[in-house]
Amino acid sequence: MQRKFILLWLLFFIVVGCSPHYPADTITQASTIDLLLAGQYDGQMTCGQLLGYGDFGIGTFDRLDGEMILIDGSFYQVKADGKVYRPDMALKTPFAAVSHFSNDTDIAFDCGQGLNDTQLRKAIDTYITNPHLFYAIRLTGRFASMHTRSVPSQQKPYPPLSEVTQNQPEFKMTDIAGTIVGFWCPAYTKGINVPGYHLHFISDDFKQGGHILGFEMRDGRAEIDRCHQFALIMPEKGEGIAEVDLSVDRSGELNQVEHLKTSQ
């Protein structure tokens, strides 16, 4: 009997202690934003593999087929038709960032009434007391308006991301409940991730969402998980990937891609 207990204890230790590849407070990322900007859309890591590194995150899918939202261990794929799909665990991603979102978050606060996108970012800014760390952001709320975009699946030869987003489908929702999922990354991640905020949205009924362009909240609650560890997993192979020049400053392209296609 005693041996059985030891066996069970050891198994528990293996499963619980060793299953996440990286410890808590770690943001794990597949590839870099600059490789994505350069048109490297071939998936490298499966959704199933990504789950080993976190239950929360954002990204895109193989061939740039939509916006990824990972929440509570479930993946959502907001495609260019505006519909939300549940991707197969074998579907790959060319770029994604995930973390184990702690239930015991470091920072939590009720957002004031009627904040817009800029005002909310300013409210969160006050909690980013150490700008060299990473912050996972989850905001559950009701929105008077939510403006998102997605990206259409691409064919080879892949155009750069800034070309794709010139024809991005945009979605305007009104009076909708849902969750904002994303990260705040430090300035030194330039070229690797998006310095500052990068936020996606998924509605509570899982029928609408995308990469956030703007919104107006009714009310909501923000939870912020401070992460001091960052793990980058680079693709080892990929057509033309080694030839991409990553010493180029693509900040201008990134700014164009992350925001509205027309100045507003």
Place this chain on the structure above:
Amino acid sequence: MQRKFILLWLLFFIVVGCSPHYPADTITQASTIDLLLAGQYDGQMTCGQLLGYGDFGIGTFDRLDGEMILIDGSFYQVKADGKVYRPDMALKTPFAAVSHFSNDTDIAFDCGQGLNDTQLRKAIDTYITNPHLFYAIRLTGRFASMHTRSVPSQQKPYPPLSEVTQNQPEFKMTDIAGTIVGFWCPAYTKGINVPGYHLHFISDDFKQGGHILGFEMRDGRAEIDRCHQFALIMPEKGEGIAEVDLSVDRSGELNQVEHLKTSQ
């Protein structure tokens, strides 16, 4: 008997499979080079903790007290007096990068006779076929000359690294056998690590070494371990650390610090 085997197998799995915090082919780094350039010399992670992430690497020590060489799991501290010390496992580091150097290295080659620093880097360059990955470099050889430097321990308020290295002690060795230990990092690590080569030296008798400024080899063998994963562990706290502006481009300072104090 069978149960005993299962128990032993499970224990083996726990010890071997789970002991490194990060998997193979991962370079794990404590803090960023730009925080070091800005004068953040307070140790953050102990040598003992660092060993959990690798048996091979380079860095510096608490209060900038010398150059770190980690080889085959043993730490060496080349202090400003030119002597090599064995640091206590409780000694902390403000900046270091380590990896598990694979015995089954991806690339190994005998270096030609009489290569100098620049020529050796060019020879290694030909093996860096994917410039988005990281490369751990170990070179065992005999050197007609080896030119290194160390850095003296600092007192608060800490001056920036570029000031410290203006008075760096330099060491010139001749006809010496030893090992070059270091990394080649991609362009996108600018601000985080040293893009390109960052190499330290330790003599075979463990009595001399330091941060390499130049050399002339007699002969040697290079082993290179290609790493596609990079894990950054940032200090969560530290006097004045949150106030350092890491959006500044410190490439000029880095170039000054990494090389000779006088142009040669």
